[in-house]
Amino acid sequence: MTTVEPRRTGTAEPRDRVAADETVGITMTVNGTETTVTVPPRAHLGDVLREQLGLTGTHLGCEHGVCGMCTVLVDGEAARACLLFAVQCEGAEIVTVEGLGTPEDQHPLQQAFSAHHALQCGFCTPGMLMSSYDLLSNTPEVESEELPEQMSGVLCRCTGYRGILAAVDDVRQSHPDGVPGPRACGARTLVGRGTGGGSGAGAPAEDVPAAALAQEVRLPSGPPSAVVDVTSALRQPVERVWAVLDDFDLLARCLPGARLTEVLDGDRYRGRAVVALGPVKLSFDGLAQVVERDPAAHRLRFHAQGADAGGSATQADVVLAAEAGPDGGTVLTAHADVHLTGRVAQFGRALAGDVSRRLFEQFATSVDEAAETGSVTEPGRGAQLRLVLGTVRDTVGALVRRGLTRVRTLRRR
Numbered sequence: 001m002t003t004v005e006p007r008r009t010g011t012a013e014p015r016d017r018v019a020a021d022e023t024v025g026i027t028m029t030v031n032g033t034e035t036t037v038t039v040p041p042r043a044h045l046g047d048v049l050r051e052q053l054g055l056t057g058t059h060l061g062c063e064h065g066v067c068g069m070c071t072v073l074v075d076g077e078a079a080r081a082c083l084l085f086a087v088q089c090e091g092a093e094i095v096t097v098e099g100l101g102t103p104e105d106q107h108p109l110q111q112a113f114s115a116h117h118a119l120q121c122g123f124c125t126p127g128m129l130m131s132s133y134d135l136l137s138n139t140p141e142v143e144s145e146e147l148p149e150q151m152s153g154v155l156c157r158c159t160g161y162r163g164i165l166a167a168v169d170d171v172r173q174s175h176p177d178g179v180p181g182p183r184a185c186g187a188r189t190l191v192g193r194g195t196g197g198g199s200g201a202g203a204p205a206e207d208v209p210a211a212a213l214a215q216e217v218r219l220p221s222g223p224p225s226a227v228v229d230v231t232s233a234l235r236q237p238v239e240r241v242w243a244v245l246d247d248f249d250l251l252a253r254c255l256p257g258a259r260l261t262e263v264l265d266g267d268r269y270r271g272r273a274v275v276a277l278g279p280v281k282l283s284f285d286g287l288a289q290v291v292e293r294d295p296a297a298h299r300l301r302f303h304a305q306g307a308d309a310g311g312s313a314t315q316a317d318v319v320l321a322a323e324a325g326p327d328g329g330t331v332l333t334a335h336a337d338v339h340l341t342g343r344v345a346q347f348g349r350a351l352a353g354d355v356s357r358r359l360f361e362q363f364a365t366s367v368d369e370a371a372e373t374g375s376v377t378e379p380g381r382g383a384q385l386r387l388v389l390g391t392v393r394d395t396v397g398a399l400v401r402r403g404l405t406r407v408r409t410l411r412r413r
Helices: 045-052 108-115 125-138 144-150 161-174 238-245 248-254 342-347 349-373 381-412
Strands: 024-030 033-039 071-074 077-080 093-095 196-199 226-234 258-264 268-277 280-294 299-307 313-324 330-341
Touching (some): 071 125, 108 125, 125 161, 238 330, 248 258, 248 268, 248 280, 248 349, 280 313, 330 349
Parallel strands (some): 024 093
Antiparallel strands (some): 033 196, 258 268, 268 280, 280 299, 299 313, 313 330
């Protein structure tokens, strides 16, 4: 349990205690637009801006408040969006890099960054722009030789740092009384991607993730975060294995940590899945929809999406196929294109792929058991521990092999 206090004294009354797995509706003004979002008390402002309001100009780097990539303005002062809980921003005025200017009406800082080639890879650019705006608006008398120290709160990762300082110095000289205010702040419709969002938009009817309220599954158009291909040899004959795949309720129970909560029309199913990876435990509410069911080919394809209260979301395109194997058994193949966003995506593509592959390996074992007994034994903590240890072992092994390959290459040279 946590007590949610407003960040701005006197603008709102303190809220009651909120459980860690509950959500809170907050209203704030973002780039001139008042918006209401529903967030868990532990969600930081950076994730809410990116995942729920679609303002992806705020970049997340270290998420420890060190690199400065996530710098935004909160009530006119620079703040790290990764260190600020969204619930602290009740009634606050937020300005992100999107509010600084538009392509048609760029802010002088944006124009200077372009003129001095201060962009390079662009990852630090939003943080540099917002930090330099804060510096020049609050301390216009700053001297040129002070800029390296004053701008050191945002870390540049490439060779464009001199250009950045030159751009800031150019604007400093051009506007000795302080830089103009943001040019793209005004009432508009925000891009809502999560619970709530939009100009004056209210929270959804229930405090559950948006994916759980969706009526159809929509997969992203971009490349997946991980591609999983798993082939498993099962003891049971193909017809008994297909009987499990054809029963979506039983099939869902074979997925580690998953269960159905509601059967809808159109071969759609609501459910919940809990995934534990060491100390990280994610609980997803979501929707699955069967898009192909071929009994003759023993092939099933379904799309699934889910989100948890912490801002993580996942979508997947899953294809399961069974064919007769040797000795009267079955060869079960599973292919999945997995899309991850939010906290769960921070594991990285390689680790996400390893975890997904091991989950499907456990799934195949459960399918074999269900084909034999008609039921599934829920995996205990020992299975979760094996998942963690196996993933870590494979990841370390891959790093060691990569290092050995690099050493051999250097020796040949």
